[in-house]
Amino acid sequence: MVGTATKATQGIPYFTPAQEPPAGTPTDVATAPTLFQPLRIRDVELANRLAVSPMCMYSAQDGHLTDFHLVHLGQFALRGAGLTIVEATAVEPRGRISPEDSGLWSDSQIEPLKRVVDFVHAQNHKIGIQLAHAGRKASTLALWHLKPGTRCLATADQGGWPDDVVAPSAIPFAAEGGWPEPRALTLDEVEGVVRAFADAARRAVAAGIDVVEIHAAHGYLLTEFLSPLTNRRTDRYGGSFENRIRLAVEVIRAVRAVIPAGMPLFVRISATEWMEHGHETGQRSWDLEESIRFAKRLPELGVDLLDVSSGGNQPDQRIEVHPYYQVSLAGKIRDALRAEGKDMLIGAVGMISEAEMARSIVQVGEGVKGEEKKDRETVEVDEEHGQKTQADLVFVGRQFLREPNFVLKIAEVLGVPVKWPNQYLYGAPRRKL
Template sequence: MTLSDIENKAAPGVPYFTPAQEPAAGSALDPASAPTLFKPLRIRGVELHNRFVVSPMCTYSAKDGYLSDFHLVHLGQFALHGAALVTVEATAVEPRGRISPNDSGLWEDGQIAPLKRITDFIHSQNSKVSVQLAHAGRKASTLAPWIGGTVNKALAPESVGGWPKDVVGPSAIPFAEDHASPHELTVEEIKGIVQSFADAAVRAIKAGVDVIEIHGAHGYLQTNFLSPTSNKRTDQYGGSFENRTRFLTETIQAVRAVIPEETPLWLRISGTEWVEWTGEPSWDINETIRLAKLLPALGVDVLDVSSGGNNEKQKINVTQTFQTDLARQVRTAVRAEGLNLLIAAVGVISESKFARSVVQEDEEPSADLVQAARQFLREPNWVLGVAGELGVPVKWANQYHRAPRRSQL
């Protein structure tokens, strides 16, 4: 017997002792026989040990953009319980790009250290970390939802740290009556925000983040530019599809240029605004597919397909597959042209068999990765629960090895 046989090996690369998780919790003990959901996936220089991704979740719990112990515990639990990739919530690239006064930010160097503390812990569990870089655009300076819901008002005034007079968008069109009227960005200001995305990406890499995601969905600034319902500009950033996608394209190029070649770049998009019923031009699945076909050449590796959030008139028929169907359409279209773009699906993925079907390679999958947010809030060890329900033997965290589900005894 050698020392390596009896040593409680330390996790590498973290500034404290914690046992190495080899393999990571949530890894299939027999990957060859496991469903696709529990098979590894390599994206550039990053290998995920399964296909479970913790989707970004706004928690409205930061002060001046700084993450705290709450975020360490909140995000760390998902890595401890088997998620391959844990995404830090929408993180603003400038102060006025926050959704609320208490959103996460990466607009200054001091915000690197608290993010690195979180990445260190997630890495200690042999999982990976993503951050979603964002700008709230015309939906900025709003109250946390549990407050806004009680006072029936969304806008955060200056008295509680809001900036209602400094909200921006492609055009001076508010999202709703209880939101700020945005200032129309000048071309110089647009260029500055593109640079802010790149600067935030550099900070994320310094903090040890493995994956960068650009938030282009849910009615925030990138979506505002993409959609003809919110973008009425007549210059190079408005009008045609090429012009409406220019801000996003420039942002992607700027971010890709400053992150390592081995770092995957993701984009979250709203597959549709759900306002086709109006008969007016809008951002829809056809425009999403058109954009998706351009992404591989820009250096985007994964398209994260969500929907809605940009128009008060949206009409959504919520079913189990209302968003995975969008993901499937995009995936089918890009593969028909032989393009190398992975698809992540999100929305109402909470049942084990459905999660399996979303990515199962031999069953016409809708996507390559499964994302969940609310389900992880309900059940932080959801990955292990799915494994138990599907009968897939998986690794548990070393410290929890004495508590397998009864089906695995």
């Protein structure tokens, strides 16, 4: 390209205007709320504290991303998301949730991922990937097939692998609904899972990914090993707390060993299975207490951020739903870590759809004074008004599907002037002089 006055983004295999600073950056960082302050994690700096959660799209071709993913994921970075995380990406073919899941078990899957990475980087934003293994929840149909009276199982003629679904123990997710019957992994296969995570992480690095997240939540394989309800093994991977966390620890160590020292490593967990009702009868489950115990181990393993979600491992879970039901879990883990001088970052997820809620979760340095504080009796209301910081990064999923411009919208609602994409400046809100 000759004779242009527009600065081009460097390191991208095509011309696109440089976004300097990136969209979603406040025009006055000094006065912006914490939500719009940059966040540095190792060698990676996010322009703001808003991240796109990994969301399954059931649209990959034999694990390979397509132009759908380029448009789907690229739109969030274009409109200001500081970090966009690629959906749960299987580390081996039988680790997919559905036949159409993203994968990174083959070198041929690097280039399609790199195309998405290049676009996000062209917007001067960061991109992560969530590495996963579905365990006993594998070989199931895409979301839109799950209607009343239909089966969850993806059969062989539908591209599934119902005879090769694996888990820590041979316990299906549910007796009804067409869930596959898993078999227990052998010790050699468990070691193979660790290698598969490490190999996928190497491929993510080759694709230019900025952040790697290990998926140990929502009832997938690593969760199944953590929980005494789904892990009935009698070898070194089952029984005690130390044994049940062993696979997750080995995966974390293996991934940390193959990614650059300056690359952030995240781990997502379900802070509770929401099965505490079984404790009264002696049926122990993975709960907040064990999550805190696990979280305290993570900084020494090289984990930089714990992404706190919940549930997904039991069909009879009892979730106490309120707007902050998952944010509260994140806040409690964060408090427990800081009480022992551990400063690992915490991410919060769940029902984050409003500007003030997103702001209050990560806001630092605010309190509530006087009579106003006395009127707030519930934890939810206290958190809603930002009495204390609950997390360091906000992960948003479904709201980004409803509003891809969520970052720009909440900046406007909060009265925070932010940079818009160069190409979209005609659409930026006009401000009074």
